[in-house]
Amino acid sequence: LDDVLAFEAAIPGTQQPIDIAETVNYVKAMNRRIEILDELPPSARLIRLIQRELLTGVRGQERNPGHFRTSQNGIGPAGCTLNTATFGPPHPDSLLETFRDLEVYLNKGSMPPIVQAALSHVQFETIHPFLDGNGRVGRLLITLLLIEKEALAAPLLYLSLFLKENRTEYYDRLGRVRTHGDWEGWLRFFLRGVTVTADDATDTAHAVAKLHASDVRMTSEFAFGTYGPAFVDLISQQPVVTVAFVSEQLETSPTTAGLLLGKATDAGMIEEITGKKRNRIFRHSRLLDLFSTDETNPLIDNAGGST
Numbered sequence: 001l002d003d004v005l006a007f008e009a010a011i012p013g014t015q016q017p018i019d020i021a022e023t024v025n026y027v028k029a030m031n032r033r034i035e036i037l038d039e040l041p042p043s044a045r046l047i048r049l050i051q052r053e054l055l056t057g058v059r060g061q062e063r064n065p066g067h068f069r070t071s072q073n074g075i076g077p078a079g080c081t082l083n084t085a086t087f088g089p090p091h092p093d094s095l096l097e098t099f100r101d102l103e104v105y106l107n108k109g110s111m112p113p114i115v116q117a118a119l120s121h122v123q124f125e126t127i128h129p130f131l132d133g134n135g136r137v138g139r140l141l142i143t144l145l146l147i148e149k150e151a152l153a154a155p156l157l158y159l160s161l162f163l164k165e166n167r168t169e170y171y172d173r174l175g176r177v178r179t180h181g182d183w184e185g186w187l188r189f190f191l192r193g194v195t196v197t198a199d200d201a202t203d204t205a206h207a208v209a210k211l212h213a214s215d216v217r218m219t220s221e222f223a224f225g226t227y228g229p230a231f232v233d234l235i236s237q238q239p240v241v242t243v244a245f246v247s248e249q250l251e252t253s254p255t256t257a258g259l260l261l262g263k264a265t266d267a268g269m270i271e272e273i274t275g276k277k278r279n280r281i282f283r284h285s286r287l288l289d290l291f292s293t294d295e296t297n298p299l300i301d302n303a304g305g306s307t
Helices: 002-008 018-035 044-054 092-108 113-127 134-148 160-165 167-180 183-221 225-237 243-250 254-266 285-291
Strands: none
Touching (some): 018 044, 018 134, 113 134, 113 167, 167 183, 183 225, 183 285, 225 243, 243 254
């Protein structure tokens, strides 16, 4: 998370490893597609655009992004071949037909949105329409569909971490639908994920709101002046910053930005993490700690795959 935030804040010397680039692409693709849902609802065209954005400049970019596959692929452990894959998605000759069925369901399904999202996810992953990036697209599609159906007002329900933490059961449940038609087992698993994720998101949101209010009070106690509320909003939205970034965003001088960051550091609101006198970087650790996890990046496909 720190690496992503440092990249977004344009901190000099920040590298952009592939996993960071994939995360940045994921966030960009999500936000851009939400903006045009009214003009372009869930469809083959929308999904191809998402996949192309997700693979721009990252792993899989050489595998014809933005286009459905024209060759056979397989689903199984990383490094598997077509012969050793645990499941074979539809042949390219029937891919468009199966995807059209999914497209109709995405737009005309009459089930509750969460159930529709759950069933659509299975069908998308079963079709596996791309040579790469199917997992990332499938997870993003869950959130987009819930927003499009007005079950979510904003992309605040990310099941990616739950699916990573329960990776084995996730793959088993998908497999059971394909081999035994066990839709009920899949739905129970999916809805459990929604419940756990929603509870965690609610707790985190309450904690963030409480911390934000505390930070605003600090700006009064430490005489931040008229910049106080805007400064708190900025470091809440971008918890890793530099003097230059704060100066640009608040449209003030570097001197004033430095004074604000110095007051925030003295107040214990943020901390300077380089120990240097120049090119300093400030981190809102109290906020970022609310999002800390020992899991690997839940937005990245790094276990299993397709071939």
